[in-house]
Amino acid sequence: KMEKSTNLRWRLPLICFLWEIIMIILFGVFIRYDEESDAHWVEFKKENNITSDIENDFYFRYPSFQDVHVMVFIGFGFLMTFMKRYGYGAVGFNFLMAAFGIQWSLLMQGWFHSLDYSDGKIKIGVESLINADFCTASTLIAYGAVLGKVSPVQLLIMTLVQCTCFAVNEYILLNLLLVRNFTIPAQSLLLFFFLIILFIFLHLFIYQPSFIITKVLNNFVLIKNSLAAWFSIGTIFLWVFWPSFNSAISNHGDAQHRAAINTYCSLAACVLTTVAMSSLYERKGKLDMVHIQNATLAGGVAVGTAAEMMMSPYGALIVGFICGIISTTGFYFLMPFLESKLKIQDTCGVHNLHGIPGLIAGIVGAVTAASATEGVYSRQGLTNFFDLEGKNEGRSISQQGGFQAAGMCVSIAFGVVAGTIVGLVLKLPFWGDPADDCCFEDEVYWKVSGQNTPGEWELLRKQLRLGWKEGGDTVFT
Amino acid sequence: KMEKSTNLRWRLPLICFLWEIIMIILFGVFIRYDEESDAHWVEFKKENNITSDIENDFYFRYPSFQDVHVMVFIGFGFLMTFMKRYGYGAVGFNFLMAAFGIQWSLLMQGWFHSLDYSDGKIKIGVESLINADFCTASTLIAYGAVLGKVSPVQLLIMTLVQCTCFAVNEYILLNLLLVRNFTIPAQSLLLFFFLIILFIFLHLFIYQPSFIITKVLNNFVLIKNSLAAWFSIGTIFLWVFWPSFNSAISNHGDAQHRAAINTYCSLAACVLTTVAMSSLYERKGKLDMVHIQNATLAGGVAVGTAAEMMMSPYGALIVGFICGIISTTGFYFLMPFLESKLKIQDTCGVHNLHGIPGLIAGIVGAVTAASATEGVYSRQGLTNFFDLEGKNEGRSISQQGGFQAAGMCVSIAFGVVAGTIVGLVLKLPFWGDPADDCCFEDEVYWKVSGQNTPGEWELLRKQLRLGWKEGGDTVFT
Amino acid sequence: KMEKSTNLRWRLPLICFLWEIIMIILFGVFIRYDEESDAHWVEFKKENNITSDIENDFYFRYPSFQDVHVMVFIGFGFLMTFMKRYGYGAVGFNFLMAAFGIQWSLLMQGWFHSLDYSDGKIKIGVESLINADFCTASTLIAYGAVLGKVSPVQLLIMTLVQCTCFAVNEYILLNLLLVRNFTIPAQSLLLFFFLIILFIFLHLFIYQPSFIITKVLNNFVLIKNSLAAWFSIGTIFLWVFWPSFNSAISNHGDAQHRAAINTYCSLAACVLTTVAMSSLYERKGKLDMVHIQNATLAGGVAVGTAAEMMMSPYGALIVGFICGIISTTGFYFLMPFLESKLKIQDTCGVHNLHGIPGLIAGIVGAVTAASATEGVYSRQGLTNFFDLEGKNEGRSISQQGGFQAAGMCVSIAFGVVAGTIVGLVLKLPFWGDPADDCCFEDEVYWKVSGQNTPGEWELLRKQLRLGWKEGGDTVFT
Numbered sequence A, B, C: 001k002m003e004k005s006t007n008l009r010w011r012l013p014l015i016c017f018l019w020e021i022i023m024i025i026l027f028g029v030f031i032r033y034d035e036e037s038d039a040h041w042v043e044f045k046k047e048n049n050i051t052s053d054i055e056n057d058f059y060f061r062y063p064s065f066q067d068v069h070v071m072v073f074i075g076f077g078f079l080m081t082f083m084k085r086y087g088y089g090a091v092g093f094n095f096l097m098a099a100f101g102i103q104w105s106l107l108m109q110g111w112f113h114s115l116d117y118s119d120g121k122i123k124i125g126v127e128s129l130i131n132a133d134f135c136t137a138s139t140l141i142a143y144g145a146v147l148g149k150v151s152p153v154q155l156l157i158m159t160l161v162q163c164t165c166f167a168v169n170e171y172i173l174l175n176l177l178l179v180r181n182f183t184i185p186a187q188s189l190l191l192f193f194f195l196i197i198l199f200i201f202l203h204l205f206i207y208q209p210s211f212i213i214t215k216v217l218n219n220f221v222l223i224k225n226s227l228a229a230w231f232s233i234g235t236i237f238l239w240v241f242w243p244s245f246n247s248a249i250s251n252h253g254d255a256q257h258r259a260a261i262n263t264y265c266s267l268a269a270c271v272l273t274t275v276a277m278s279s280l281y282e283r284k285g286k287l288d289m290v291h292i293q294n295a296t297l298a299g300g301v302a303v304g305t306a307a308e309m310m311m312s313p314y315g316a317l318i319v320g321f322i323c324g325i326i327s328t329t330g331f332y333f334l335m336p337f338l339e340s341k342l343k344i345q346d347t348c349g350v351h352n353l354h355g356i357p358g359l360i361a362g363i364v365g366a367v368t369a370a371s372a373t374e375g376v377y378s379r380q381g382l383t384n385f386f387d388l389e390g391k392n393e394g395r396s397i398s399q400q401g402g403f404q405a406a407g408m409c410v411s412i413a414f415g416v417v418a419g420t421i422v423g424l425v426l427k428l429p430f431w432g433d434p435a436d437d438c439c440f441e442d443e444v445y446w447k448v449s450g451q452n453t454p455g456e457w458e459l460l461r462k463q464l465r466l467g468w469k470e471g472g473d474t475v476f477t
Helices: A011-030 A041-047 A057-079 A087-114 A126-146 A152-176 A183-206 A211-228 A233-247 A254-281 A289-302 A313-340 A350-370 A379-385 A397-426 A454-466 B011-030 B041-047 B057-079 B087-114 B126-146 B152-176 B183-206 B211-228 B233-247 B254-281 B289-302 B313-340 B350-370 B379-385 B397-426 B454-466 C011-030 C041-047 C057-079 C087-114 C126-146 C152-176 C183-205 C211-228 C233-247 C254-281 C289-302 C313-340 C350-370 C379-385 C397-426 C454-466
Strands: A031-033 A121-124 B031-033 B121-124 C031-033 C121-124
Touching (some): A011 A087, A011 A152, A011 C313, A031 C313, A041 C254, A041 C379, A057 A126, A057 A233, A057 B057, A057 C057, A057 C233, A057 C254, A087 A121, A087 A126, A087 A152, A087 C233, A087 C254, A126 A152, A126 A183, A126 A350, A126 C254, A183 A350, A183 A397, A233 A254, A233 A289, A233 B057, A233 B087, A254 A289, A254 B011, A254 B041, A254 B087, A254 B126, A289 A313, A289 A350, A289 B087, A313 B011, A379 B041, B011 B087, B011 B152, B057 B087, B057 C057, B087 B121, B087 B126, B126 B152, B126 B183, B126 B350, B152 B397, B183 B350, B233 B254, B233 B289, B233 C057, B254 B289, B254 B313, B254 C011, B254 C031, B254 C057, B254 C087, B254 C126, B289 B313, B289 B350, B289 C087, B313 B350, B313 C011, B313 C031, B350 B397, B379 C041, C011 C031, C011 C087, C011 C152, C031 C087, C057 C126, C057 C233, C087 C121, C087 C126, C087 C152, C126 C183, C126 C350, C152 C397, C183 C350, C183 C397, C233 C289, C289 C313, C313 C350, C350 C397
Parallel strands (some): A031 A121, B031 B121
């Protein structure tokens, strides 16, 4: 069984080279600098009466961009290093996926959002980089659900399909349905259904036979990891930089400012209720690191849509308060239920951290938007913020609600489609995914001599067969 | 003895929920956006002839804010992960305290500094977030002194009391005594006396009986940790971002610029003298990681007050030079003295890193301020910097010195009061603090199955009773 | 043999104190604030019709500065923590070197670039800090080549010599030959030859006798480290912040913006080809962490010179594409060749990561500069960018090419000179470097009780003498 071919010597280089060459060609044909990053900026400034270089969008967004970049590569990567023997894969494959994803997202989002019809080119600037990071982030989140069970080739395919679907979905929502401030919850919905479908496929076709052993092995490495006694640095980086995530592409000025404040408040409240629930659920009141490392972030997700609106700091606190409770509960009840009853294994608990809080984000965003008044925003503020004299002219708030509902349906449809495609493609037998009893092992795809001696491996499997019991494990000290 | 109840199943959730609900109510009643983060910004701009969104305070301070945020959650958290079996507690409780502390600080500092008397609301913006982080940071520093010996419930109480005292003290200093640039050393003084009093209480009432065993255990875990061979990433983040810490709330323009330069210089000098002293003190000239990880930061603390003044880069070097020597000496001589003679155990050596350098900061700040002249600052610069036409009108430099001395006395008083309150409250028997021989153990408050098997625990305690000797420890490989 | 004196009790403190005192004196004599960080800024603003504090260079560059600062202290430090028993030395000595290096660079670069002839003072601002970080970074890169084999005293001397040579070389290039945008490849060339010469000296005079044992020991610790299963956080920080590195001192506005975009693209492409080549080289298609952690960064190095030019995003992708291939190949073929045939041991593979990509950077930069046209840059843009009405007036593009070639020769010469000086000085017998069989051991210079028990040490040496074979190593679990 271990002999299932995971040798990627031709498949992985082939896909990497091929795709990168395609990227180069497409970038060559399509992508150019926008007016703020092009050398013509000096003339652009003159034409538009811009008096100073500091008005370049770079200075409005670059600090936030770097924070988001840290979140994507450090945050999401190290959030998944909780398994002792899958540290390379967690960060390394996250790295590979993200590096490809941002290139593909620049193209996909460019075609839909920044295509200059005068010359048929996509014009990119720092905001495009941030959007590419966002689009990629959703793929990395989905990686958390299949962490340790797929090959890098499968992950690259997954990145391609998902970034595509996300960009198309985003286009329909923002440009056709004109749903404002709705990207994040819609994407969460997409992600939610994408994962469900994906799980069903994975479950039906790939992981059935020795599922129990995989599960035990999974727990095994999870438990032993505690020896490392490391609080995930990924969590903290995500938590600290989430205000930048939510404010990075908000309107200049007060909107960006407010988005940071609201996210800051929501996250703080979420920590307290997560700790409370975690302690409440455990028989002896002890805290479970899995909850603290994940559910504390739900506040940032759930406030994502409404963060730039006038939701008030106390509104943000309430959102964080609720999310901490719901997300922790998800980790405590939903995850084991999915695993034992439905045989769906969500390695990182993505549903609890991103799925459900994403739904909450949609509701919060809709409610906050619907309750916007001139008194709160000022006449000019309201007009600017909701673009009432631009794209959204003549739409009533209740009509807007209808379009948002339509947006949610579109997102669900895309989730199902993307999940089906990815699920079907991944179950093809030639992507080099690991056999069930080799899951969650870096050794399969990484040169880690010295890590797993054959003897240890043998011993582990013996223990697994005999039934492993707590406290009696001295194999991997 | 191990049976002392550390089950927090009701106490911790109760305090978390209760306090968070109070936060929500108080935020709802009091906290609103300030004019730069409110949607009325578009009108505010017009009224004040502000031509560009880039003039929003957000763009002046947000990058520094994010650096400070990293320091608070990553820096202080990971600075305390030097104990092999207390990594969860170090970062996790730091996280919990900080998340509560920033909310409470927003309120406390808001009431005293940003209350808008026209409508009775606190108006917050990015500067408020930075100030809340600062206020909380002092509490996290104090956590270092009791690291591993208290329960999360006690830590939350400590956070409440300390943030309150700090905000009140800051108000008296800045608004009543009009002591400029004196917050940091005053807060250090407060911290210094707070800790001394706290230690006395803790010592008298809680930790007496088996103190020696605790100490041995402490050393034990400290030593074995070296296997990890990790240089603290917390230290480096603190060191790297300290220029942002000292410049984050300085005046726009040259003051912020100068504060960063001075801190950069002082920290660099401090590293060299710390290395020199550490090598000098050890018999074989080897470096002690405890010194390098802590005393190198003293330069940032000590330059805190004067950083935004015209102290000159060489002045900053001198401050760093002296602080490296003094702080390392503190770690080498003072800490063991406190521990063996006075039975005061300062887990992280807070006195050497923050206490004494804080005093130096006060002196440096006073001297630099007193020597300010029109030649150095320019007439307009001096007037602006010391607000001579505003709050400080008509005060001579020498009078200012008197008020600063008064400020120091106030701070000492607050330190004593805060220490007494916290000490008295903490010694109440129902906060779930660990028994002496369970200190410095994550297992007490965290679900870490696999970490401490009962067998290992037994063996460790046997070794301790027999007297533990270097080189003979194979228990926790 | 182990008795070779590595006791630095007097040498290290002496050099630290002496040099820091010299720094203080030189800073006192020479270094002052520039007009943007001086309190006269308020008058400077008025004189120059600057309307807002946001025009202060601080706000253009400080976020990038902090990113670069993280790269220097965290990135380069933790990039070298791949040896299980040399984690303290990797980060700790990197810290010491950098702290001294930035001070000395401020002086050296100040004398050459920022000396105000009216009063004989160096005027520093945030751009000076960034430049000092850059200059120091090259020294830290060189540290990678001798990691584990030298004493901190030698490292301080190396820092002094190298920073000096780099600053002088930079001066000749930028101010005498007026070679624009050529600093990074020239510095890479310098570094390249510096290291070659240094290696020859080290090889001839110091590390000959028991070289093989050292090598085995080196491999030994490398291999066992994999137990840690940590993907280098240093790599990711370097990768994430490299756009800031390349854009930090670019011209305000579009140049800074463009430099960030190009670097972002090049790095992304580099990851894919690195993964492809790494998988291709290994018999079973497994990925080698050494490649992934290093070669992925080559794209950032190679795009360094041309990043701020109009190279187009697809141009950046091509550079990254090529660099990933070349750098990985270097790690796979060149490094073992150097080690086994020439007995040159480059611990971190600096030549593959910085040397060769540096040469590529030079070529890319020259080609991109030579192909600049008014059509691409706009007339004004071209004039501004290449300073055609300033220093470079009247020079043709082909002449510029000639000067660049001259610049490369100068850099090579400086590399040889610096290498010779450092090599000669280091081979003096009194710097306390470790004996061959104590290399790559933290215990030599750090107080790490508990890490290496004498018994383990003995056992290791026995194994080495007997010949060590994979899978049979149970000494350092």
